[in-house]
Each structure stands twice: as C-alpha cells, then as structure tokens.
Amino acid sequence: MHSLNNELEMLKQVIQDFEKERPVNTAGSAREVLETLDVGLSDSGCDQDTLVDFAKKYVALNPDVSQTDFFKLLYSGINAPGLFGEWVASLSNANMHTYQMSPVATLMELELIKQWNQLIGYEQGEGVLVSGGSQANLIGMMLGRHHKLGDCKRLGLQGKTLIAYVSDQAHYSSQRAANLLGIGTDNLIAVASDEDGRIIPDELEKEIKASLAKDHTPFYIGLTAGTTVIGAYDPIKPCAEIAKRYDLWLHVDGAWGAPVLFSKEHRHLMDDVSLSDSMSWDAHKLLSVPLTSSGVQVKKAGILKEAIAGGGGEYLFHQDENADFNLGEKSIQCGRRADSLKVWMSWKANGANGFANKVDHLQAMKRHCVEQIENHPRFKLLAPTAYLNILFRYEPETELTEEQLRELNITICKNLKSKGSAFIDYASFKGRSGIRLILGNVDTTKEIVDKVLALCAAEGDLLTK
Numbered sequence: 001m002h003s004l005n006n007e008l009e010m011l012k013q014v015i016q017d018f019e020k021e022r023p024v025n026t027a028g029s030a031r032e033v034l035e036t037l038d039v040g041l042s043d044s045g046c047d048q049d050t051l052v053d054f055a056k057k058y059v060a061l062n063p064d065v066s067q068t069d070f071f072k073l074l075y076s077g078i079n080a081p082g083l084f085g086e087w088v089a090s091l092s093n094a095n096m097h098t099y100q101m102s103p104v105a106t107l108m109e110l111e112l113i114k115q116w117n118q119l120i121g122y123e124q125g126e127g128v129l130v131s132g133g134s135q136a137n138l139i140g141m142m143l144g145r146h147h148k149l150g151d152c153k154r155l156g157l158q159g160k161t162l163i164a165y166v167s168d169q170a171h172y173s174s175q176r177a178a179n180l181l182g183i184g185t186d187n188l189i190a191v192a193s194d195e196d197g198r199i200i201p202d203e204l205e206k207e208i209k210a211s212l213a214k215d216h217t218p219f220y221i222g223l224t225a226g227t228t229v230i231g232a233y234d235p236i237k238p239c240a241e242i243a244k245r246y247d248l249w250l251h252v253d254g255a256w257g258a259p260v261l262f263s264k265e266h267r268h269l270m271d272d273v274s275l276s277d278s279m280s281w282d283a284h285k286l287l288s289v290p291l292t293s294s295g296v297q298v299k300k301a302g303i304l305k306e307a308i309a310g311g312g313g314e315y316l317f318h319q320d321e322n323a324d325f326n327l328g329e330k331s332i333q334c335g336r337r338a339d340s341l342k343v344w345m346s347w348k349a350n351g352a353n354g355f356a357n358k359v360d361h362l363q364a365m366k367r368h369c370v371e372q373i374e375n376h377p378r379f380k381l382l383a384p385t386a387y388l389n390i391l392f393r394y395e396p397e398t399e400l401t402e403e404q405l406r407e408l409n410i411t412i413c414k415n416l417k418s419k420g421s422a423f424i425d426y427a428s429f430k431g432r433s434g435i436r437l438i439l440g441n442v443d444t445t446k447e448i449v450d451k452v453l454a455l456c457a458a459e460g461d462l463l464t465k
C-alpha cells in the first residue's frame with residue numbers, strides 16, 4: 001500500500017504559505033513571471049523538495065481568491081468543507097460514469113439533484129452534474145434541440161434552420177452551445193433587454209414571429225437568473241407563456257443567480273422557475289465550492305438519457321442490478337470527476353439554511369454598498385442591483401467623455417490590482433463602462449465594503465487631481 005505521509009507533509013508546507021498574510025494579487029504579466037519562474041520540463045525527474053518549492057511559488061503567484069479583497073469574479077472566499085470534499089474526491093479518483101466506480105458519490109449526486117429539483121419545484125425531475133455552467137447551458141440547448149427535432153440525434157438538423165433566443169445580457173456560453181450543436185451562432189438571437197437588463201418578452205415574441213416568417217424553426221429560449229455583468233433576473237412567467245405558445249424549450253441559466261432559491265427573502269427573484277424545462281446551477285460561484293461543481297436540472301425525467309445516451313453498452317454500462325444508478329448515460333462525458341462529494345460535503349456542513357444566510361447577508365452588504373455609492377459625490381451607479389453585482393464608476397468633477405471615463409475606471413481597477421490592495425474588474429452595461437464589484441465572499445462586512453470604495457475613490461482622486 002502506498003503511504004501518502006510524504007504528500008501530506010508537502011501539502012502542509014504549502015498550506016502554511018497559503019495561510020500567510022499576503023496581497024490579493026502579486027503576479028505581473030506573463031512575460032514578467034516567465035523571467036522569474038522556469039516552468040520548463042525535462043527528461044530527468046526531480047525530488048519532492050523541488051515540487052514543494054514550485055507549489056509554494058504557484059500559490060504565491062496565483063490571485064488569492066479566498067480573500068475578502070477579491071471582488072473580481074462570481075466567487076470569493078473559501079469553502080472549507082467543499083475543499084475537504086475536493087481532496088477526498090481526488091484521493092479516491094472515483095469515476096462517475098457507473099455506480100460501481102463511484103458508489104457513494106453517485107448516491108450523493110442523486111441526492112443533490114433531488115434537493116435542487118425540490119428548490120426549483122420540478123416534481124418529477126432529473127439532472128446530472130456537469131463540468132461547469134457552460135456545459136449546463138449546452139445541455140439545456142441540446143435538450144431543446146431534442147424536443148423540437150426528436151431524430152436530430154441520429155439524422156442531424158435535416159436542412160432545418162433552428163433558432164435559439166437569449167437576452168442581449170446572456171453569458172457567452174450560449175454562443176458556444178449554438179456553435180457546438182450545429183445551430184450556428186448567427187441563429188442565436190440576442191433579444192433586447194430593458195433598462196434593468198431583463199429580457200423584454202414582447203421583443204422575444206417579435207423575434208420568434210420574425211423567425212417563423214423566414215420559415216425558420218424556433219426551438220429554444222434561454223433565460224438568465226442573475227446575469228454576469230449586472231445580476232439581472234429575466235422574467236420567467238411571461239416567457240414561459242411564450243415558450244408554451246410556440247412549443248419551445250425554456251431553459252433558465254441560474255449559474256450565478258440560482259442560490260437565491262435557498263433564501264425565503266430573495267427567492268421571489270426566480271418566481272415561477274418551475275415553469276421552465278431545465279435549469280443550470282453552479283456551486284462554484286456564489287456557494288464557493290471549489291471549481292468546478294455545476295449541475296443541470298430537468299423537469300421531465302428520462303429526457304437526458306433519451307437525448308444523450310449512445311454507445312458504451314458493450315463494455316461499460318452493464319445491465320446489472322445497479323444499471324438504474326449509472327449516471328454515465330445522462331452525461332456527455334465518459335470519465336467524470338466526483339464533484340458531488342465537495343458539493344454534498346459543503347451542503348451537509350452548512351445546511352440549506354447556511355446557504356440562505358449567505359445570500360441574505362450578502363444582499364444586506366449589497367444594500368450598504370449601494371447606499372455608500374449613492375451618497376458619494378464622485379460615484380455613480382450604472383445599473384440596478386437586484387443581486388450581488390454592483391456596477392458603478394468614479395466620475396471626477398470636470399466633465400469627461402464616455403471614453404475618458406472608461407479609461408479612468410479601467411486604470412483604477414488596474415492600479416488597485418497591481419498594488420495588491422483589491423482585485424476588482426471593469427465591465428460595460430448599455431454603453432457605459434465602470435467598475436464591476438461582486439459581493440461573493442461570506443466574510444464581507446460593511447467595513448470591508450467601505451474600504452474598497454475608499455480605495456476606488458482615493459485612486460480616482462489621485463488620477464484626476
């Protein structure tokens with residue numbers, strides 16, 4: 001039996017470094033890092049000390065996403081039970097295609113799917129864990145294609161021009177999906193959104209009618225619950241009525257925003273989500289479970305296998321007493337990590353109430369942040385803040401053009417990053433650019449919010465004085 005004591009010792013040394021107080025970002029450009037770090041591989045091997053040394057450098061140069069100063073992405077902080085689950089999953093190297101290669105992880109995955117279906121209100125639902133929100137959206141669109149063109153799996157598109165609809169605020173993964181599924185990215189229509197970044201149902205219907213007039217075949221509506229830039233929630237009910245009227249598949253991309261379903265106070269943002277046919281979620285975003293941990297939920301059981309399965313029966317998917325528990329025929333992957341373990345561990349440790357508290361706490365921090373921005377003479381909010389994205393900018397007293405304001409705010413973000421004081425990013429909404437602050441870290445306090453805003457203001461003052 002292989003002893004892992006050495007590896008454990010090595011890991012402990014790296015963790016000691018990881019836990020040291022350090023700036024949120026230290027890495028310079030790729031060229032600068034290459035000058036100080038030789039990542040070259042060679043014919044001869046190396047000893048363990050060299051590996052530890054590299055691991056320490058790796059950790060030192062990677063942005064510390066566990067810190068409360070990390071506001072750049074849709075996750076921040078550390079989820080210790082999730083990390084523990086990640087380590088155990090790697091230790092076991094379980095494979096999710098068949099029950100016999102992942103007995104407990106399979107049962108955990110099925111439990112997670114059941115819990116999410118309850119949250120959504122899919123009474124007879126199913127689901128599967130996937131490699132990320134992008135794959136979840138791909139599967140959603142694939143199910144839509146299957147719904148409209150049942151024999152597409154065997155025969156392809158058969159000369160039909162299938163049309164999918166998302167809002168102009170939707171994540172780019174829908175483009176990837178349209179590409180991969182042979183729909184064509186020109187046949188993914190970006191429907192106009194309103195001033196709140198929500199899809200306009202009347203515009204959606206107009207686009208569908210326009211497609212029909214061209215003899216095209218509408219098949220899929222992809223709504224977003226929590227858009228990437230401003231966190232907008234598309235209105236589900238009116239779009240569900242349209243989907244029903246034209247017999248289209250209705251998918252909801254909840255990769256970022258679906259955790260509101262845990263919260264009694266905020267789940268109204270996704271009212272009527274049970275009217276959809278499928279939904280994506282990511283535990284590696286707001287829930288801070290290590291990347292990647294995502295799922296796609298489906299209202300009607302049986303469709304995943306119908307649309308996806310094919311092959312493997314002769315050597316892998318044996319028809320034994322556990323055949324019903326083999327998740328592999330619902331997945332587009334063959335080998336698949338046991339992501340269920342880290343999500344399950346995290347859920348077990350926090351309980352659904354823990355996740356609800358996180359949403360509620362961060363919404364309270366968001367309200368505080370918005371108040372501070374609105375009361376600050378130099379700050380301007382650029383978009384509504386239904387969720388945990390705050391898009392705002394620094395505007396000096398002297399009038400600047402949109403382009404100059406964009407440059408100024410980009411420079412604020414870049415300078416704070418290179419000083420290592422806060423890692424934030426910039427983005428645009430409806431033609432105006434500013435700082436996108438994401439509140440995803442459960443340890444965020446009002447003081448931390450005040451600090452990052454003060455840093456932005458001070459940098460803005462410095463750049464414009």
Ligand SMILES: Cc1ncc(COP(=O)(O)O)c(C=O)c1O
Pocket residue numbers: 074131132133134135137171173224226227228253255256282294
């Ligand atoms: C709304 C939304 N959907 C999907 C995705 C893609 O998720 P993933 O990065 O897990 O592939 C993102 C990523 O930011 C997102 O914001």
